Amino acid sequence: MSTYFVIAEHLQGALTETTFETLGAARALADATGGEVVGVLLGHGVQDMAGQLAAADRVLVADHPALEHFTPEAYNAALEPLLQEHQPRLTLFQNTAIGMDLAAYLAARLNWPLIAYCNGLRAEDGAIVTTSQIYGGKVFAECRLPEGPGMVTVLAGAFPAEAGQAGDAPRVETVSVSLDGLRTRFEELHEPEAEDVDITKADVIVAVGRGIQSEDNLELAEELAQALGGVVAASRPIVDAGWLPRMRQVGKSGQKVKPKLYLALGISGAPEHVEGMKDSELIIAVNTDPNAPIFDVAHYGVVADLFDVAEALLERLED
Ligand SMILES: Cc1cc2nc3c(=O)[nH]c(=O)nc-3n(C[C@H](O)[C@H](O)[C@H](O)COP(=O)(O)OP(=O)(O)OC[C@H]3O[C@@H](n4cnc5c(N)ncnc54)[C@H](O)[C@@H]3O)c2cc1C
Known part of the structure; x- marks a missing residue:
């Protein structure tokens, strides 16, 4: 057997x-x-x-x-x-x-x-x-x-x-186990710092990439996320720059997410990023580059400036 x-x-x-x-x-x-x-x-x-x-x-x-x-x-x-x-x-x-x-x-x-x-x-x-x-x-x-x-x-x-x-x-x-002469000793468990949001539990994610250009512009993404009832997440360069905490990073070395809506703003769609979000129910990508690989996994794609799209969406949502 x-x-x-x-x-x-x-x-x-x-x-x-x-x-x-x-x-x-x-x-x-x-x-x-x-x-x-x-x-x-x-x-x-x-x-x-x-x-x-x-x-x-x-x-x-x-x-x-x-x-x-x-x-x-x-x-x-x-x-x-x-x-x-x-x-x-x-x-x-x-x-x-x-x-x-x-x-x-x-x-x-x-x-x-x-x-x-x-x-x-x-x-x-x-x-x-x-x-x-x-x-x-x-x-x-x-x-x-x-x-x-x-x-x-x-x-x-x-x-x-x-x-x-x-x-x-x-x-x-x-x-029974015999564990004599061990040289490794457990010292302490360091838990990640408490985060304001858990992106793995969010139904709606507004994810920003390098296309967002500056930390100040994150406010626009935050407003859009709030209007959609979601949270802001990011690609790795945004986290590496210290603009958002590590727990907000989506991808291979970040979090795996599966929201109902993943709105990718200015994210190229590198394999390491896609690995963390490709199973989202609905992916909408906004990118100025029509050849950006993010469009290969997106259900809907918008070839446009993310700021134009975000502002137009906000206007509609606030109506
Ligand atoms: C071992 C390893 C692990 C990694 N893990 C991760 C990970 O967990 N998560 C992750 O995200 N990355 C990870 N990376 C990095 C990954 O390879 C990419 O470098 C990263 O995902 C690129 O981020 P980005 O799409 O924001 O930036 P970029 O690749 O620079 O793309 C920016 C995009 O924005 C578009 N854009 C620019 N301006 C505008 C505008 N005004 N409007 C609309 N679009 C615009 C551009 O056309 C471009 O497509 C990892 C890499 C390695 C080697």
């Missing part, structure tokens, strides 16, 4: 959304192949959390003071012998900073294949077929893992979290 290990992530006493998404993906694979899903939970005092991994058949809990907070050294030291012993058909990590950290190290240590950036997983003729979103979402790569053991990292948002939350309480088993 194939065994699918899912490495759970948690922060401040709560399992992450991506843990449930990954668990749901493993459940679907196990159901298709008659396999078993095993949640793996590392931490300290985390027994209660284990029961929440409902889509798992069983959960292995490694409880140790050194695992209370994530450190690559302690987590890897706990996981390596566990994976070595069980040889799961597939170990699923999340494509997060933590998941990528662990998966890369463990794949090298165990000499197991690792496929990263997965947003599709299916069983086919005994193989596991994965789809990975690479080059900033421009290319989809299909890979086959003909036989186990193997590893994947699963992209956030690729699978519904509900599938990981559904099911009966899993069987919980405690595993």
Whole structure:
């Protein structure tokens, strides 16, 4: 029977959304192949959390003071012998900073294949077929893992979290870990500064790029966003210039957003920007350059000066 290990992530006493998404993906694979899903939970005092991994058949809990907070050294030291012993058909990590950290190290240590950036997983003729979103979402790569053991990292948002939350309480088993001689120590968690708005939750985003020209002109974007009931976000150069806080940046190294309306003003549409907004329900782009790549992802495009368009829109909205 194939065994699918899912490495759970948690922060401040709560399992992450991506843990449930990954668990749901493993459940679907196990159901298709008659396999078993095993949640793996590392931490300290985390027994209660284990029961929440409902889509798992069983959960292995490694409880140790050194695992209370994530450190690559302690987590890897706990996981390596566990994976070595069980040889799961597939170990699923999340494509997060933590998941990528662990998966890369463990794949090298165990000499197991690792496929990263997965947003599709299916069983086919005994193989596991994965789809990975690479080059900033421009290319989809299909890979086959003909036989186990193997590893994947699963992209956030690729699978519904509900599938990981559904099911009966899993069987919980405690595993012992030996973590002597660790050299890495967790010191302190730095949380991002409280922000006035969370752009990932906004239905309407007015996003500005270098075409906005100066910090003073942001006021116009702010007025337009208010009139539309939305918030202002930006491309990276605007944030790098210090005109808006980092939490307002959309893109590869910023936030992924999916609003009902994404109004892009003076944004060229570089792949790193598009990666963060291409799944918006309605994209309207305003750019003076008819060849700007933003028009490739926009549902509606306006080749015009953004200031003319913003002012005309404001006038209409204020009528
Ligand atoms: C590793 C890496 C990560 C990155 N991560 C991100 C990221 O997360 N987010 C991100 O945004 N970028 C990111 N970038 C940067 C990205 O490559 C681009 O440089 C950036 O997105 C360009 O921003 P922009 O479109 O505002 O500026 P530009 O590319 O300079 O485009 C400005 C646009 O405004 C138009 N314009 C000028 N004046 C007007 C006007 N008056 N009216 C209308 N249109 C006008 C121009 O025609 C032009 O198309 C990253 C780059 C790297 C290498």
